[in-house]
Amino acid sequence: MSYFVNVTLTGLTQGMIYAAFALALVLIWRSTRIVNFAQGSMAAATTFIALALVQAGWSYWLALVVALASGFVLGAIIERVIIRPVEGGNELNAVIVALGLFVALQAGIAIVFGSSFQSFPAPFGLEGFSVGDRRIALTPNGIYIIGAVIVTMLLLVALFRFTRVGLAMRASAFSQEVSRLLGVKVGGMLTLGWGLAAVVGSLAGLLIAGGGFVYPAYMDSLIVFGFVAAIIGGLDSPVGAIVGGLILGLALSYISGYAPRGSSLVTISALVILMVVLLVRPGGLFSSTTARRA
Template identity: 65%
Template sequence: MQQFVNTALSGLTLGMVYAAFALALVMIWRSTRIVNFAQAPMAMVTTFVALAVIDAGHSYWLGFGLALLSGLVLGAVTERVVIRPVEGKPEINAVILTLGLFIVLHALASVVFGNRYRSFPAPFGVRGIEVGDTTLGITGFGVFSIAAVLVVMVILVALFRYTDLGLKMRAAALNQEVARLLGVRVGRMLTLGWALASLVGSLAGLLIAGGSLVHPGFMDSIVVFGFVAAVLGGLESPVGAVLGGLLLGLSLSFVSGYVGSQLVALTALAILMLVLTLRPGGLFAPAAQRRV
């Protein structure tokens, strides 16, 4: 029973980490209709910004805040400099550019930060929470990660459903010509979408790095699992991204704990294939979206 509880708690924390990255993918998709495959190295760069601030003797929270701010700026600059020149062209052009940016950011990070593994601190410790004589398989930082992801999910739902800004961002992503006729500044909305998605991605990087070792490739595997979580929940739904991350995290945790860690990647692939076959729009996408 104790193993089951700890495996479930570990899966819960892992799922929220996947959900954080999936939220960044949902954010960029809903606001620009592009899947940004460079999201992981962008988050990696901002994580190293936080580490540089912390290593300089400043507080964790200052590094945390500056990492989020640098993510916001990096996303805006990426849209303006890299993506804007291919605006109006086939969408595959922008996707290919993000793949190229993935490689470029990796190379630059290796030159600037080096390839060695470095320890990244966690503000609430990485020891399991003790309840009586029992140590649970969840840490204080894990609880913080869960709370942070839930807060971001609520903010994104409120942004896209209940604010004029969110509606303008969705309009700019879905039909730029009509949006311009309605007075929407499409260029600004696309830049804002990239900036906010990069900010959420930066948060994901910080949550993944907390209490572990980081290097320029530490986010690479999260691209796969975060994408699976986003597809599982539906690229249109922030709530679906979180639920998809939870389902994926719990599934992989139980497979790793009871079957074998060598089957984790195969299980993720099987889940992705199953969802794309049965529910191409995602398990939690609106009914109309699934019928498309």
């Protein structure tokens, strides 16, 4: 029983990390209708900025603030300089540019910060809590991760449902021409969307890095699992990102913990889960629209 509890708690914490990255994908999709495959490399870049500050003697929390601010600036610059020139053309143009940006940013990180593994500090303890004479797989840092992701989700829900800025961002994503006629500054909304998505992605990068090792490509697996989580929940739903992340995290944790050679089945299991969800509900579990069929 204790093994099951520990496997579940591990999946819960890992699922919340997937959910954090899925939230970044949901935010960029809701505000620009673009899937940003470069989100992981952008998050890695800001994580290395935070690491450099910590190594220079700054506190973790101050480095966190600087990393999030750097993420916003990076996202805004990328939208203005790289993405905007191709936004008016074929929809695949932005996706292809994002893939190229993914590779370029990873190379840039390796040039500036090196390609070796580096330890990243955790803001809270990594030792599990004790319950009686047993130790469970839930750490103070794990609680911090869960709390940070839930707060981020609530802020995003509030942004899109209860603020004029969130409404303007969604309107700009769906119909730029109509939005301009209504007085919405579409260019500013798109830039804001990229900046905020980069902030959430930076948070995901810092959460997964805490207490582990980072290198230029350390976000690659999170990109895959975060994207799967976002699709499971529905790319238009912040709540769906959380649910999708938890479903994926728990499922992969159970497979890794109980299936023979489970650790080698994790990636293919994520693909199977994704295929099942897409067959049953193509728009995701929390999609608000009905998929169009041929």
